[in-house]
Amino acid sequence: MAYARERVQSRPVDGSINASAPIIHHPDVKRMLMTMRAYTEGCRAMATVAAAAYDAAHHHADADTRKQNQAFYEFMVPLVKGYSTEMSLEVASLGVQVHGGMGFIEETGAAQYLRDxxxxxxxxxxxxxxxxxxxxxxxxxxxxxxAKAIAAQIEKTEAELARQGSAAARAVGKRLTAAREAFAEVVDFVTGQIKESPNAVFVGSVPYLMLAGNLMAGWQLARSLLVAEALAKAGTDTDFMNAKIITARFYAQHILNKAPGLRDSIVDGAESATALALDAF
Ligand SMILES: Cc1cc2nc3c(=O)[nH]c(=O)nc-3n(C[C@H](O)[C@H](O)[C@H](O)COP(=O)(O)OP(=O)(O)OC[C@H]3O[C@@H](n4cnc5c(N)ncnc54)[C@H](O)[C@@H]3O)c2cc1C
Incomplete structure (x- = not known):
């Protein structure tokens, strides 16, 4: 963000500045910064919710609640580890890209983040x-x-988004529904095919992890949108709340919308992923 505000290159396409401007004025640079922000906030929210479930699994007064939180936490562990770490690469790679040529050489430190x-x-x-x-x-x-109990919780958030009714809540709700349905279809595919066609299921295991992680992070941002809209309405920290609302909507429209494509790869794409004979590699 600091480099994008400082580096001057090219005129903005909307003619708002009649000279070369800091690159943060270019829509694609904004898109990259929004992507970095959305992945970071989504993954942090997912990890925080998993950590809270871990605490509740150990310390909640009610035994059933402890059990439910333990099951939720256990489901979240591979997603926090797998999705967050894969997306950290994406974020660090975009960090290099925002720096252009300066990102690839060592002076800025951006390439070191990518290697790390x-x-x-x-x-x-x-x-x-x-x-x-x-x-x-x-x-x-x-x-x-x-998995299905979590999908049912997500459906409740979809209903809350519909009740809230703002343009942002409706836009996020639409993508959340599509992603949750894609997740449920993959869960059915995994449970239905694992005995009969283990290779078909496991060739889709990483895409399934990416779909589930994407959904869980997007779900948390949808929840944060609900809270941020209420607080913004009450006049609390409105700039911060508006940024949360825009980030949640961006995540839904640019990242969460990848979930149905991943579902298609998993459910329809196993054959092409496994067909090539070993000695043809
Ligand atoms: C810098 C560094 C720090 C580390 N720190 C720790 C640490 O603190 N604690 C610790 O316990 N370990 C640590 N490790 C070890 C790390 O956990 C292993 O490197 C890692 O688990 C992968 O094992 P491997 O290197 O033997 O790779 P391999 O098991 O040989 O895997 C190679 C590839 O095959 C894939 N693969 C292997 N088996 C399967 C399978 N059954 N299904 C699908 N794909 C498969 C892998 O995903 C990978 O892509 C560290 C490693 C490094 C490089």
Missing amino acids: AKILTIYEGTTAIQANDLVGRKTARDSGQV
């Missing part, structure tokens, strides 16, 4: 190992019960 982010998807278990956990222990073992 790469190890996050390998240590503590690779992304595929987190995905194996999601498929095997977290989805197939209980026939998708916890």
